[in-house]
Amino acid sequence: MKLQSHGIETDLPAGWEGRIGLRTQPSADARAPGEVSAIGDAGERPNPVVHLANFALPEQRGDFGSGAVDLMGADDVLVVLFEYGPECAGTPLFKRTGIPTDLTPNMFSSSALQRTISGQAGCQIFFTENGRAFCSYTVLGRQSNALRVVPQANAALSRTRIAPR
């Protein structure tokens, strides 16, 4: 099942579904610049976000999977590719090149979660691909199942391509 938008393309493995989108930009008159809300900052320029999961994604999701991680089961995995602004590409934080497709269970930790949920574990890797800066954020529904689930995340990531802007 192929999915393509915003210069990002993925061919999802069996049992996976995904979204490649751009969060709606908050209207400038709704909130003052600098005032952060649940839907973003009025002054920000949203970048593409990819959500790939082996479970049914809910419609109400945060950029880093809030709303979805609450629904995850023991064998579920969520992969987020979050793009940063072009000024970040190639900077020290994003010095790694290419989408990480070789995640291992020991790379996951509960302390890497954006929001701690008992039993879950996360892994965050920053990288640059074709001049575009991304964060790869992967969440496991249950850390003890990492040996079985992480290869699924690697399969989904290895089927994803990022084209230059």
Next chain:
Amino acid sequence: MTAVVVLLGLVVAVLALLVVGMLRSHAEILKRLHQLGAGLDPDNPGQPASPPPTPVTSRQDFQVMPQVPSPPDREEFGGAADLVGVSPGGDEALSVRIQGVEHDTIVAFLSSGCITCQKFWDAFAKPRKLKLPDGTRLVIVTKGVDGESPSSVASLAPAGFPTVMTTQAFTDYDVPGSPYFVYVHGPSGRVRGEGTGPDWEQVSSLLSQATVDAGLATTLSGRQVAKPDADAEREARIDRELFAAGVEPGDTSLYAVDRSPLPEAAGVQDGDHEGHEGHDHP
């Protein structure tokens, strides 16, 4: 006395003639029917024909309410497929998995223009009142940007359910028109029910018929002896791997047995092993 006897004789003779005439007439009728082929099955000469089929109302005679589409011209359920399209805003590509998932899905095919669809858009804006069956996901599908206005669909799409704009899905599911609803069993990926109606209450009632079996299966599974977590997870993993390999529930390969006689069973007397092929005895 003689006259009476003669009279009786004449009466008997006349009656005999009438009987013979009736028998000949009956024989003639049977002969004509036989020549016409009645009473015989053409595939099995000499065998009595099956009774004529019960008259069925033709689709041309079947009338539906003007605001809902007529049923498709086929006898079986249509196909099912995963959904790939764009969001109503048009700036998000999305895919929704329908087949090979644990949950069931109700796919609602709607349009931004039809008056009847407006009732469903309104109903879907209030998810708690829908009373969806447990473990069932509602997905709304409209035609793609080639057949719908993204801004119109965006103004109608509810926040709580995925809305996919894809014309391909209308073809995949053989949808006769909007509004139309298809109920897909997730694990098997097969359509369990489909149809339409003037409002959600009627459609919900229609689809509940399709969920009766699923509800019964759930009830029965609740009566099974609980398994240790490891066993249950192993069983679930095997089911997923089989499904990924194309072996669906009910696949004949799951029930294939080796019919060749077992060495230790070769000497078993006839009758001792009837109906026990392919398994061991203690």
